[in-house]
Amino acid sequence: MPVKIIPYKSQALSKLQNGNLEENKPIGFTADMKAVRPYSNIFYWANTWTDMGAELSKHPHQGFEIFTYVLSGNWEHFDEKKNTWISLSPGDVHIIKAGSGIAHSEKFHPDTQIFQIWFDPNLKKSLARPSSCQMISSDKFYSEEIPNLTSKIICDEEWDAPLKLESEKITIKDNKITPGLKKYRLDPQMYYSWYLLKGELEISNQIIRRNDFFIVKGERAFDFHVSRHARLFVVSSPIKPSYNTYLELKSRR
Numbered sequence: 001m002p003v004k005i006i007p008y009k010s011q012a013l014s015k016l017q018n019g020n021l022e023e024n025k026p027i028g029f030t031a032d033m034k035a036v037r038p039y040s041n042i043f044y045w046a047n048t049w050t051d052m053g054a055e056l057s058k059h060p061h062q063g064f065e066i067f068t069y070v071l072s073g074n075w076e077h078f079d080e081k082k083n084t085w086i087s088l089s090p091g092d093v094h095i096i097k098a099g100s101g102i103a104h105s106e107k108f109h110p111d112t113q114i115f116q117i118w119f120d121p122n123l124k125k126s127l128a129r130p131s132s133c134q135m136i137s138s139d140k141f142y143s144e145e146i147p148n149l150t151s152k153i154i155c156d157e158e159w160d161a162p163l164k165l166e167s168e169k170i171t172i173k174d175n176k177i178t179p180g181l182k183k184y185r186l187d188p189q190m191y192y193s194w195y196l197l198k199g200e201l202e203i204s205n206q207i208i209r210r211n212d213f214f215i216v217k218g219e220r221a222f223d224f225h226v227s228r229h230a231r232l233f234v235v236s237s238p239i240k241p242s243y244n245t246y247l248e249l250k251s252r253r
Contacts, residue, residue, distance in 0.1 A: 002118050002218060005201060008211035010034060021054040021108065023047065026195065026213035040191045041167045041245055044118035047195070047211065048108075061098040063127050063246065064173035065119040065167055068094040069154070069174075071197070073112025078105040079133055091138025093163055095155060097121075102131035114196075117235065119167035122243040126166060142166075148178040157161040169238045177230045183223040190236045192216040199230030 012025040012032035027045040028035025043064060050073075058078075068075065070092050077086045077094055080103065088094055096102060108114075111237065120208050140162045144151040154172040155163040163172070169190070177199075186192060201208040202225040209212060216222050217239065244252075 002216070003222075004036075004215045004217075005192060005203070005208065006036060006213040006215075008209070008213075011211075011213065013165055017050075017054040017056075018217075020052045021048060021050045021056075023049075024211060027193075036213075038120070038245070038247055039215075040239065041120040041170070041241045042117065042191075042193065042235065042237055043095045043120045043246060044116075044194070045195075045213075046116050047113070048116060049113035050108045051111060053110040053112070054108045056108075058105045060101060060103045061096060062101045063121070064098050065121055065124045065126075065165055066096040066098060066163075067115075067117045067119060067163075067172075068096075069115040069117075071113040071115065074109040075112055075114050076107040076109075076219075077133065077135075078107075080104065081133075086135050087132075088135060089138070090150075091136075093135070093136045093141075095134050095163060095165070097126070097129070097132045097166065099126055099129040099131040103131075104133075105161050115233070119165055119170060119225040120241075120245045121166035121168075122241075123246055125251060148180060148182070150176045167237075168241050168243070171236045173234050175230075175232045175234065176198070177226050177232060179228060181223060181225050184221065186216065186219050186222055187236070188218050188220050190217075191239055192219075192222070193235045193237070195233045197231040197233055199232075201225065201230060201232075202227055 012028045012035035025035045025046045070088045142153045152174040153159045156171045
């Protein structure tokens with residue numbers, strides 16, 4: 001089974017703001033030597049947290065769709081168009097469609113943790129559009145309840161989830177799973193990128209622990225055993241998007 005496991009200690013680890021802000025990156029930039037290089041239309045994935053609080057000063061973005069998901073605490077984004085700070089709480093989502101260009105600031109309150117994932121839309125189209133920002137509160141998302149699984153549907157065209165991305169065929173789910181054997185039906189044309197936030201899993205006799213990351217590609221079915229109550233975040237994305245990604249465009253220059 002083509003499963004790639006990237007344990008926490010094998011990810012890119014860094015500290016910012018004099019150590020007040022810490023990150024582990026399963027998918028990172030070129031400088032993030034231990035991180036997985038971008039694939040599909042996922043360009044970057046960071047788990048970022050702080051105990052003391054921190055602020056990132058104004059910095060630019062262009063082209064990408066920047067997804068922020070608050071896991072705990074309170075995170076703020078400065079909206080230049082509205083000239084105000086937008087505050088997010090646990091379970092809330094913020095999306096920047098950077099388009100032709102945007103600059104923003106970020107504020108982390110004490111004891112805050114977020115995911116920030118950069119998705120790679122068709123840049124030939126997105127770079128020609130003006131930027132936009134949207135905050136979606138946690139209560140706007142659907143939850144699917146089936147035996148032994150609660151799945152918060154963050155992005156999924158079939159469910160008409162409130163988060164709409166230009167990046168092609170992206171689904172995002174935040175799953176809470178009880179112990180036992182779990183079997184999934186998958187689309188063999190897709191990548192499935194999983195991040196374990198809580199609990200413990202076993203995949204082919206290998207233990208997956210908190211903050212470990214794993215990727216499944218080209219499979220119709222996948223199963224694993226949940227040893228302890230788990231919170232498992234998953235993004236599915238196409239193996240081959242219908243457009244050239246940023247890295248593909250860059251390599252042709």
